[in-house]
Amino acid sequence: MTTVLAVARRCALLLASLIVSSLVVFILLRLLPGDIARTKLGMFATNEEVEALRVQLGLDRALAVQYLEWLGNAVRGDLGTSMISGASVGGELFAKSAVTLPLIAAASVLAFLVAVPLGMYAGLRRTSWRGVTVSGIGQLGVAVPTFWIGVLLITGFAVTLQWLPSGGFPVDSWRDTGEAVRSMILPTITLALAQGAVLMRYARSATIDVLQTEWFRTARATGMSTRTALRVHGVRNVLSPVVSVLGVQLATLVVGAIIVESVFALPGVGQMLLQDVSQRDVIKVQGTVAVATALVFVVGFVVDAALNVIDPRTRERE
Amino acid sequence: MTLLEVRNLTVRFGDNIVVNDVSFDVATGGRLGIIGESGSGKTMAMLAVLGVLPSGAEVSGSIRCDGVELVGADEDVRRSVRGRTIGMVFQEPLTALNPLMRVDRQIGWPLRLHHGVSRRDADAAAVEWCARVGLDEPERIARRLPHEMSGGQRQRIGLAIALAARPRLLIADEPTTALDVTVQDDILGLLESLVDGEGLSLVFVSHDLGVVARMARDIAVMRLGRIVEKRPTAELSERAADPYAKALIESARRGTADLRRLLRGES
Amino acid sequence: MNAISDRRVRRDPGFVVGAALVGVTVATVALSYVWTPFDPLEIDPELSLTGPAWPHVLGTDENGRDILSNVIVGARSTFGVAVGAVVIGMLVGTLIGLLVGTASARTRGAATFAIDIVLALPSVLLAIVLAAVYEPSTLTAIVAIGIALAAAVSRIVARDTRAVLTNDFVLAARACGANRRRIIRMHVLPNVRSSLFVHASGAAAVAILAESTLSYIGLGTRPPTPSWGRMLATSQQFLIVEPLHALWPGIAIVVAVLGFNLLGDGLRERLDPTLRGAA
Numbered sequence: 014m015t016t017v018l019a020v021a022r023r024c025a026l027l028l029a030s031l032i033v034s035s036l037v038v039f040i041l042l043r044l045l046p047g048d049i050a051r052t053k054l055g056m057f058a059t060n061e062e063v064e065a066l067r068v069q070l071g072l073d074r075a076l077a078v079q080y081l082e083w084l085g086n087a088v089r090g091d092l093g094t095s096m097i098s099g100a101s102v103g104g105e106l107f108a109k110s111a112v113t114l115p116l117i118a119a120a121s122v123l124a125f126l127v128a129v130p131l132g133m134y135a136g137l138r139r140t141s142w143r144g145v146t147v148s149g150i151g152q153l154g155v156a157v158p159t160f161w162i163g164v165l166l167i168t169g170f171a172v173t174l175q176w177l178p179s180g181g182f183p184v185d186s187w188r189d190t191g192e193a194v195r196s197m198i199l200p201t202i203t204l205a206l207a208q209g210a211v212l213m214r215y216a217r218s219a220t221i222d223v224l225q226t227e228w229f230r231t232a233r234a235t236g237m238s239t240r241t242a243l244r245v246h247g248v249r250n251v252l253s254p255v256v257s258v259l260g261v262q263l264a265t266l267v268v269g270a271i272i273v274e275s276v277f278a279l280p281g282v283g284q285m286l287l288q289d290v291s292q293r294d295v296i297k298v299q300g301t302v303a304v305a306t307a308l309v310f311v312v313g314f315v316v317d318a319a320l321n322v323i324d325p326r327t328r329e330r331e
Numbered sequence: 332m333t334l335l336e337v338r339n340l341t342v343r344f345g346d347n348i349v350v351n352d353v354s355f356d357v358a359t360g361g362r363l364g365i366i367g368e369s370g371s372g373k374t375m376a377m378l379a380v381l382g383v384l385p386s387g388a389e390v391s392g393s394i395r396c397d398g399v400e401l402v403g404a405d406e407d408v409r410r411s412v413r414g415r416t417i418g419m420v421f422q423e424p425l426t427a428l429n430p431l432m433r434v435d436r437q438i439g440w441p442l443r444l445h446h447g448v449s450r451r452d453a454d455a456a457a458v459e460w461c462a463r464v465g466l467d468e469p470e471r472i473a474r475r476l477p478h479e480m481s482g483g484q485r486q487r488i489g490l491a492i493a494l495a496a497r498p499r500l501l502i503a504d505e506p507t508t509a510l511d512v513t514v515q516d517d518i519l520g521l522l523e524s525l526v527d528g529e530g531l532s533l534v535f536v537s538h539d540l541g542v543v544a545r546m547a548r549d550i551a552v553m554r555l556g557r558i559v560e561k562r563p564t565a566e567l568s569e570r571a572a573d574p575y576a577k578a579l580i581e582s583a584r585r586g587t588a589d590l591r592r593l594l595r596g597e598s
Numbered sequence: 599m600n601a602i603s604d605r606r607v608r609r610d611p612g613f614v615v616g617a618a619l620v621g622v623t624v625a626t627v628a629l630s631y632v633w634t635p636f637d638p639l640e641i642d643p644e645l646s647l648t649g650p651a652w653p654h655v656l657g658t659d660e661n662g663r664d665i666l667s668n669v670i671v672g673a674r675s676t677f678g679v680a681v682g683a684v685v686i687g688m689l690v691g692t693l694i695g696l697l698v699g700t701a702s703a704r705t706r707g708a709a710t711f712a713i714d715i716v717l718a719l720p721s722v723l724l725a726i727v728l729a730a731v732y733e734p735s736t737l738t739a740i741v742a743i744g745i746a747l748a749a750a751v752s753r754i755v756a757r758d759t760r761a762v763l764t765n766d767f768v769l770a771a772r773a774c775g776a777n778r779r780r781i782i783r784m785h786v787l788p789n790v791r792s793s794l795f796v797h798a799s800g801a802a803a804v805a806i807l808a809e810s811t812l813s814y815i816g817l818g819t820r821p822p823t824p825s826w827g828r829m830l831a832t833s834q835q836f837l838i839v840e841p842l843h844a845l846w847p848g849i850a851i852v853v854a855v856l857g858f859n860l861l862g863d864g865l866r867e868r869l870d871p872t873l874r875g876a877a
Contacts, residue, residue: 026711034715041727140386156856158807160814160827161848164834168841179837227426233383234421235441235492236414238406245440249431264720268811271722275815276834287815290729302727306719 023314030310032084035303039080042295083299092300095289102300105285111186112281116197117270120204121259128209132216133251137243139221148217154210159269163203163276170199180278200277204269208262215258219251253320260316263309333395334359334500334532335380335417340392340402342372342379349375351556352392357500362526362533364547364564366540366579372556373536374422377502381419382409396500415445418493422505424485428477434488435461435473441496460491465521483514487521494525500532501525507542519545540583552576613864619857626673626850636664638671638824647840656846659829660836669846672824675736676854679818680805682740683721687747687801692794694748695755696786700763700778710756713749721746721808725817734817743808747801754797755790762789792869799862803855810851826851 086093092102131147138144171179182196183189223229223243232242271283278284282301289297335357342350350372357363367373378384380394382401394401396412421427429437438460439453448456454473461469464487477485486506493501503522507515519542526533535546543550544564552560552573560567560576568584571577635655642662649657656665698709719727725734725742732738762768768785776784812818813827821828826847833843 029711030715033712034719037715038727152859153852153856156803156807156852156859158810158814158827158848158851158855160811161830161844161851164830164837164844165848167834168837168844172837172841227421227423228429230383231421231427231489231492232429232440234381234413234419235496236410236412236444237440238410241444246429246432250429253431264717264723268720268722271726272811272815286726290726290734290817298727302723305723 023317027310027314031307034306034310035084035087035299036080038299038302038306039083040076042299043076043079087300087303092304093296095294095297102297105297106282106301106304109280109282109285112182112279113270113274113283116200116204116273116279116281117266119197119201120208120270121266123201123205124209124212125255125259127205128212129216129251129255131209132213132255133220133243133247135213135217136220136224137239139217148214151210151213151217154206155214157207157210159203159207159272160276162206163199163273166199166203167276180276182279196277196279200273200279203276204266204273207269208266211262211265212255212258216251216255219254220247223247223250256316257320260313260320263312263316267305267309332359333357334361334397335534336393336395337376337380338393338395340376340379340394341390342375342384343389344387349556350379353553353556353558355551355558355561357532357534359499359532360530362535362546362548364543364550365534365536365553366538366543366550367553368538370555371553373553374504376553377419377504377534377536380502381413381417383413414441414493414496414498416498417500417502418496418498419502419504420486420489420493420506423509424482424489425477425509427489428485428492430477432476433474434477434480438473438488438491438495441492445496456495457491460495461488464488464491464525465517481514482510483518486510486514486518490518490521490525494529494531497529498531500534502534502536503546504536505538508537508539515542522546540579541587552579610864610867612860613868616857616860616862616864619853620861621857623673623677623854623857626670627677630671630674634664634667634670636667638663638667639822640664647836647843649840649842657840657843659832659843665829665843665846668824668829669826669850672826672829672847673850673854675813675819675823675825676806676809676827676851679736679739679743679809680802683743683747683805683809684798684801686740686744687751687805688794688798690744691748691751692755694752696759696782696790698752699756699759700782700786706756710753713752716745716749717753719746721804722811725808725812729817734812734820736819739809739812739818742812743805746808747805750804751797751801755794758790758793759786762786793866796862796866796869799858799865803858803862806851806854806858810847 083093090103092106094101095105132151135144135147135151139148167179170177177199178192178196180196183192187193220243224239224247229242229246232246233239237245270281271286273279274281274283275287282305286298286301289301333356337356338354340350340353341348353372353376355363355365365373365376375384375388379388379390380396380401384390390402392402396416399408399412401409401412428434435454435457438457439448439450442448442453442456443450458469458473461473466472466484466487472480472484477488480488486509489506506522507518510518522533522535523546525531533546535543537543544567547564549561549563550567551558552571552575554575559573560571562570567576568580571580635653640663642658645654645658645662646660647658648654651657654664654666656669658664659668694709694713698706698713701709721743724746725739728734728738728742762785763781765785768781771781771785809818810825810827810830813825814831816828816831818827819825829847830844833840833847837844
């Protein structure tokens with residue numbers, strides 16, 4: 014029974030987080046100096062025209078009412094229409110996600126697959142020069158800005174070697190599969206490297222922790238070699254903190270995706286967001302950030318659930 | 332026939348000598364007790380025998396198991412001894428077991444490792460071991476995780492893990508110290524029956540003279556890394572020569588006398 | 599105790615390297631006020647996009663501006679934003695952390711919830727939202743990064759504070775009737791104080807990365823003030839002509855961030871070698 018209660022409590026917290034964060038963004042955006050309606054109509058509009066538009070857009074009502082209306086619509090999937098283009102916010106978001114979501118997913122998987130073995134190796138060979146080197150690379154990787162990795166990769170593989178495109182995405186999107194994949198290779202590697210460095214450091218320190226536990230000694234006392242014991246016993250114990258870090262890293266992953274899209278001129282959500290910001294398209298920014306934050310929270314929730322499967326002790330600790 | 336022969340064993344960490352020129356024998360079927368307070372080096376000496384000392388340890392001297400020299404030997408040689416010839420059960424059952432692995436798997440691995448048993452057979456054997464170490468509902472408890480059972484149950488699992496590959500010598504390092512007093516007696520009884528039943532040799536390490544005297548036929552007293560007294564249990568109280576050993580015996584005796592007086596003659 | 603930790607620190611290459619790199623960065627900032635090879639803003643149309651050569655040791659950008667001078671002066675904006683953000687983050691974060699750590703369980707629960715939400719919006723995203731409201735500028739960057747840092751720092755300080763509070767000497771103080779402020783001042787602060795330097799170091803590294811990222815996407819320091827991030831963005835346009843230009847600002851950023859990271863790690867080792875793990 015307590016598990017049901019715990020899950021319900023988690024869901025309630027999730028919901029509350031979503032509402033509060035979207036509210037915060039809403040308020041921030043409504044603090045716009047200058048008037049949304051006037052911005053849209055321009056300097057030469059008369060006061061009556063501005064006032065009329067305000068009533069039409071519902072900007073004359075109380076903030077709370079405006080927010081609740083937005084929330085009500087959002088829950089039903091209607092995020093409003095862009096102030097600049099008039100297109101549906103939800104529609105555009107959906108279209109652009111076709112670029113952004115695969116990027117984030119592929120980069121996460123790649124980062125994980127690279128970071129965990131490397132981190133375990135660095136932890137195992139901590140005292141040898143090999144382990145120190147790998148660890149040093151990780152230390153370096155954390156200090157390198159994501160966009161620089163991207164630029165360097167472009168310089169190397171696109172400009173110098175000319176193996177891959179230096180940016181952009183085919184007009185036909187995924188239907189032109191070959192070109193689409195080629196366009197995604199460098200961006201995915203860039204994002205994966207940036208995330209991987211962070212994950213690797215956690216994997217390394219988790220491995221070092223495991224090697225020093227008493228139960229690891231028990232495993233060795235039964236005749237297992239260190240490597241076997243690590244492979245058989247230790248992997249789960251290393252995965253647990255790494256997966257939990259992944260949950261925390263989600264927000265930075267989203268930001269990383271925005272940056273990478275900027276570096277490689279990918280027509281994804283990130284680039285769209287930056288454009289909307291410069292055009293002061295408040296409604297689109299509101300919708301995009303709300304959805305992005307919601308996604309981060311929901312995936313975090315899923316990661317937490319996965320963690321409970323890997324490490325049942327977290328359930329008990331609640 | 333001597334199963335374990337330790338001569339002039341010294342373990343040091345840099346300038347810190349934790350085991351100083353220690354020598355003892357364990358015959359087949361023998362039962363050696365090692366008693367000392369914390370810091371006496373008794374645990375380190377046992378870890379040295381098994382070869383699982385913490386990093387940074389320097390070992391000198393000789394450890395012969397079945398005639399094979401272990402000090403300075405290849406890791407392969409040492410590994411073949413661990414679990415298969417010598418098994419060890421540790422003091423703190425909660426930390427000595429992998430918190431994220433089912434206990435039947437933990438018991439099964441030594442079997443798979445040393446005797447090439449398949450996973451399914453190892454799981455079944457683990458359930459048998461759970462029964463043999465006195466656990467109720469062994470099929471159910473075998474699938475649990477360590478934190479889902481009591482301290483006494485965990486220590487039984489620890490014993491099962493140590494004995495799974497059927498070693499000939501069991502080293503028990505303070506196996507009951509971390510347990511409730513009521514459970515201690517059960518575990519000691521279990522240990523006795525297992526040692527008798529499987530025909531094991533035993534090295535029992537503790538700081539409690541009463542417990543050691545119960546489990547061992549010969550006792551070695553350790554202090555600050557050295558063995559200061561080594562005698563058969565029966566002769567210890569009369570023939571002890573070392574002052575520290577004598578003080579140990581005296582305080583144990585006084586403790587028992589006090590207890591008897593307190594309970595007014597109840598034994 | 600001190601003799602041992604001093605020996606360790608001197609033997610620990612990370613700390614020394616970190617301190618050296620941070621020193622180089624700070625020295626560069628100082629240098630930028632005193633002397634640069636050329637005026638970073640001075641245009642020379644004839645020398646557009648040249649590679650490393652004398653007298654322009656690192657070359658010139660598309661306007662003929664000296665790259666080295668821009669890198670040197672660029673340190674100012676990055677460092678300035680970082681310092682501003684770290685100050686805000688540390689002051690606000692520490693204060694909130696201390697208050698939350700010493701608060702009742704229910705207050706703590708609500709506060710942690712709020713802080714976690716702020717934490718979910720990373721500094722760059724916050725800066726983007728702020729930029730939609732106000733004009734993007736150095737100030738919005740400082741405020742956004744500062745808020746994000748404050749949230750992160752408050753979480754860590756709250757945790758450290760709770761760790762101190764569980765000690766027996768605090769229970770004793772409470773039993774003598776000490777009030778919250780007194781407990782913070784006399785017991786929590788001295789114990790938490792040294793780790794604040796570690797947090798500050800880490801915060802500086804994060805701030806520098808965030809600032810250069812914001813500059814790269816155009817939401818940071820406005821032109822023509824030199825900035826590493828923006829230099830990289832410009833260099834990307836001319837990769838075919840002069841790929842080397844993409845190297846120098848990046849190296850500068852890595853030096854600064856790596857320095858602060860190593861310094862923070864080294865400080866942590868020195869203060870409490872039993873602590874581990876990335877914060």
